[in-house]
Amino acid sequence: MLTDRRKQLLKHIVEEYVETAQPVGSRALVDKYELPLSSATIRNEMAALEDEGLVAQPHTSAGRVPTDTGYRYYVEALMPEEELTEDLRQTIRHQFHQAARELEEWARLAAAILATRLRNAAVVTTPHSPEPRVRWIELVGVHDYLALLIVVLEEARVLQQTLTLDEPFTQEELTSLARRLNNLVAGKSAAEISEQKIALSPAEVSVRQATSALLKAADELTPEPSFMDGVRDLLKQPEFTEGGRVVDLLGVLEERSLSKAIPVAAGSDMG
DNA sequence: CGTGAAGGGCGACCATTTGC
């Protein structure tokens, strides 16, 4: 638990660093915010915040910069929250209602809404587990010897693949087979499924192998989808234009160290 | 009410780093 004074100090450090992209010194804080404390006291408090892992010091005589943990604390506990009006809530609900019921479409829409509200660039990623796990599987008969395997992951992604079967199956038999396998693979990763040593029918073995292969492919090949919007708003800021034309964005970012200073609020949790 | 311990804050001094 941070004292109120340390919370206030962390808030000043984060806001100052986001604004200037320079380490924040104790005297600078006292002067700018007219704190009723000496710089020595501020240094002691900064040292306490450093012990908590909320700020860090690039080198011995430098000021402090917020750590990832510090940014997270700021966002969750210190950043002033803007209350959305009921009209705006209604509009956002309507926009999501209109969107296709696909996760990536929702993420794209979330990026667009965030960028519009913040008048800045916004990045949204879909949930991504470091090790995909099965939530459940389904089998849909396409033809006597052909079935569609649908694998739903715990991270809300859906994978599918057609399977050629050695013998004909009715839909009832496929549903029953999927139900039995769900007891074995639900909550499991590809490695855990492969390690299972349980007597299975040839068709069950085939489906289990296909499920495991799909999981591995999803883990290795599919990059984490991310969606960005609002870059145009970022480029409108005076720092990024020169004589009416857009200057080299990366150059400006590097020059001002903004790539390190800007805390990116990423995530698809729309509450 | 007086006294002593503990904690917090401050100023001064020194060490370190950076930029010119």
Place this chain on the structure above:
DNA sequence: GCAAATGGTCGCCCTTCACG
């Protein structure tokens, strides 16, 4: 190499609180 900026540490002072 030097000046400026910054943090760390030390000793002093003040306030608070417990105790006799």
